[in-house]
Amino acid sequence: MEGKPKKILIADDEPDILEIISYNLSREGFEVYTAKDGNEAIERAKQLHPDLIILDIMMPRKTGVEVCEILRSQPMFQDTLIIFLTAMSDEASQIKGLETGADDYVNKPISPKVLVSRVHALFRRVNNNETGKTLKLGNIQIDPVKFMVSIDGQEIVLAKKEFELLYLLASRPGRVFLRNEILSQIWGNDVIVGDRTIDVHIRKVRQKLGVDCITTVKGVGYKFDI
Amino acid sequence: MEGKPKKILIADDEPDILEIISYNLSREGFEVYTAKDGNEAIERAKQLHPDLIILDIMMPRKTGVEVCEILRSQPMFQDTLIIFLTAMSDEASQIKGLETGADDYVNKPISPKVLVSRVHALFRRVNNNETGKTLKLGNIQIDPVKFMVSIDGQEIVLAKKEFELLYLLASRPGRVFLRNEILSQIWGNDVIVGDRTIDVHIRKVRQKLGVDCITTVKGVGYKFDI
DNA sequence: ATTTTGTGTAAACATTAGGTTAACATGGAA
DNA sequence: TTCCATGTTAACCTAATGTTTACACAAAAT
Incomplete structure (x- = not known):
């Protein structure tokens, strides 16, 4: 990759x-x-x-x-x-x-x-970061190979960007990702998207997961937490 | 070490x-x-x-x-x-x-x-990938990666400016930071804010932490102490 | 080719937390 | 006392984020 x-x-x-x-x-x-x-x-x-x-x-x-x-x-x-x-x-x-x-x-x-x-x-x-491993965090499983998320065994379908976003955050639980970081990791540095785009995706992920595991750190970014 | x-x-x-x-x-x-x-x-x-x-x-x-x-x-x-x-x-x-x-x-x-x-x-x-930058001072932990402060394991949520302020002071315990220094480090040289602004943030940090670890040096500035 | 469906983005608007101010209180030093 | 520096409080304002809707586009299905 x-x-x-x-x-x-x-x-x-x-x-x-x-x-x-x-x-x-x-x-x-x-x-x-x-x-x-x-x-x-x-x-x-x-x-x-x-x-x-x-x-x-x-x-x-x-x-x-x-x-x-x-x-x-x-x-x-x-x-x-x-x-x-x-x-x-x-x-x-x-x-x-x-x-x-x-x-x-x-x-x-x-x-x-x-x-x-x-x-x-x-x-x-x-x-030398981790790549492509299945993440298991509490009752949430994130499998980048199968491109699949499940909570308590219940499968949830995420769109590509949504999945990438979740996987990025979950790859370092607790760690805060700056909006800039997220942009450059998922969209790339050259792509320009509006300010609200990240929020919208975050919202969708939150909505689909149902569980409240993404925390906003205002003025800074987002982090995954359980 | x-x-x-x-x-x-x-x-x-x-x-x-x-x-x-x-x-x-x-x-x-x-x-x-x-x-x-x-x-x-x-x-x-x-x-x-x-x-x-x-x-x-x-x-x-x-x-x-x-x-x-x-x-x-x-x-x-x-x-x-x-x-x-x-x-x-x-x-x-x-x-x-x-x-x-x-x-x-x-x-x-x-x-x-x-x-x-x-x-x-x-x-x-x-x-640094793990804990290097986490400040541990007595029973207080300040983790800039997670943007999180904890006292005796009890997590405390600080706002951005509050956190930056605390982190700055705690990065050199005992050292006195002049108001000017604090301003230029956290707000930047060009930004102009009123005199009371720092105090208010200091107060909030003190309040949220509960512990008395920020000392006022009158006429000079503030310092972190345990 | 046409329709359908799903995804990603933008734009408009709502909402809230965070930051700042201003007004007043306190407390110590000269 | 009178100053001066800092503490305290609450109101205010704004920037940052949340929310919703709409639309362009592509892939899949028809």
């Missing part, structure tokens, strides 16, 4: 670097966005919820380290991967960076090939 | 390096084992099931890359973390290494400090 393209945000004040990295990463099938300083990085991160953020350390209007700290202090960026770029092989700041919560560290001058493979390595590890 | 100590296996043919790394990692509380060539590395890996394996690329009786490939082909080593050490900043082998399934890559000459922080960063990343 082809996953949806990952979103990557790159922040650097040097346009050349921005372009080289963008080019190489989009060629790999990533969806690349850019920012040219710290504040813009934060702003765009909040809109986009990228899967990975590549931060130059030395940037105007907030350094990469500062940006990282600010984002990491917010719950919704706990899962976001962060890679630092730095001109100096300055050991101290390298350590500082990693302790701040970065996931990797790449020295300039940047080799596009190396960067690309590090990015892949990061995603490979994170992506 | 809680939980059982992590097991780390180090494979290198230079005794000096082995010793330096072992020393530094065991000082950090890791359980360290060593191997002096590729075959020994595989053997010990099978006995020990380490959480992390640090492999020198250039080793007699199977290179690090070969060891990595062999281990990765077995299901039980799918999740094991692997770091490569290399003498050269040889780009080609670096890429090869990462594509082979390594999780990180460190160049020689090795700085113990850098290695140690990379190791920590790796574990943090992996641990």
